[in-house]
Amino acid sequence: MRARAVVAVVVVGVLAGCAKVPVAGDPVAEDVMARQAERLNTQLGYRNRPRDAESIAAEVRTDPVGDGSVRVTPLAWAGRLFSDERATVDVRFDVTVLDADPWGTAERSATRCYRYELELYRYTTYSEIDCPAIATPPVPSAAPVPRLPGDAEERLTAVLRGATPDTLAGAVRAAFPDEVFKVDTVTAQGTLVAAVGVPAERDCIVMIRTPDGATKRVGFDPVWLEPGELGCSVQLYTSPPR
Template identity: 85%
Template sequence: MGARVLVAVVMLGVLAGCAKGPLAEDSAATEAAARQAERLNTQLGYRNRARDAESIAAEVRTVATRADSVQVTPLAWAGRLLRDERATVDVRFDVTVLDAAPFGTTERSATRCYRYELQLYRYTTFHEIDCPAIATPPVPSAAPVPQLPRDAEERLTAALRGATPDTLASAVRAAFPDEVFKVDTVTAQGTLVAAVGVPAERDCIVMIRTADGATKRVGFDPIWLEPGELGCSVQLYTNPPR
């Protein structure tokens, strides 16, 4: 009788252990998914550039380590980062955790979804959401980032050389006709000054033409292009911070 009881207790213990197995596996994989979601939140971080949500979704990358693998898939996105507007990006994490076992390797898996909320000049926040049923998620593509052309210095040099104080502004605008470029010009004590850039990208070039006709590119501290500073303007030459 005692032997039978002992066998029954052992069997109950084995069955209890089997019942706990899936819960343990689900818990471990879920924790791994949560860690990867936190990592992505850190990666997206502080947003200080104007972007649309699809471009932000395109920043998401698949992460893999020796201990586990994570498939990171953007599912949906909306909005943009501009002034007070907001963007959201929904991301699915498919996690497989590999555990060494006496008789081989055990796989633990989980799927979790999170929504990331972003705003210009704010840190990214996120929270878990229910995973939507999407058979084939769309693939996001980043919109081209506006920037000065490679020949910006050559263009601005030519515009300065052919300009007069009265035609300076129109000459520089003609060299950079796209409205994405900010153009700022002034004549200061006989020196023609021109600044051209993409303010949202902190991309800027400043050049002068002195009274003797010589042209020169003006250097400045990039910090002066940040919000709240001078920005891309002729003051980077005429009235720089001290």
């Protein structure tokens, strides 16, 4: 009886010790991490807007991974998406997967780092890199994206009501003085036409004032704002695609 009791104690002790066993670099965690790295690559995807690398790094986010956790940490970034320039974002993945079995719960973990390379009008690519020794990684913040102001239509309406063909261009520019805004104006058969926008963001408004003094906003297919199309111009009204 005493021998059996000793064996029982030993077995209980072994089972208790198996309650939580860390397994670093475990294949299960490695597989989860590989899928997470690919998922981030898909999220970053095709790039069709100018952005600096820090703003792209701020897009990095974590998705849940079943029973466990994944921490995605941007470590470094450089460059920007503009013309033929390139941006890179280095990211560390720390994955922990809880794997339960009759003997307890195993905590399987893995850590890897990847570099994501991005170009304008290209799909994101990535490759594994050595994880740098960074005690406290910087936290990226996205730069404000330039947009038309919320009262853009009201501003253009006021300008068109008081403008003449000779003063139209200057009056519209005065209402939208920031150089980030593209301004295009024309007078066509007595109708004053004004287009204002942020071309890189496909953000555009076109308004007209007809000879009878009525003002209205012009509708158009957003596809016409894409590169290679008309862009934000008065042609969206005077010469729209057919």
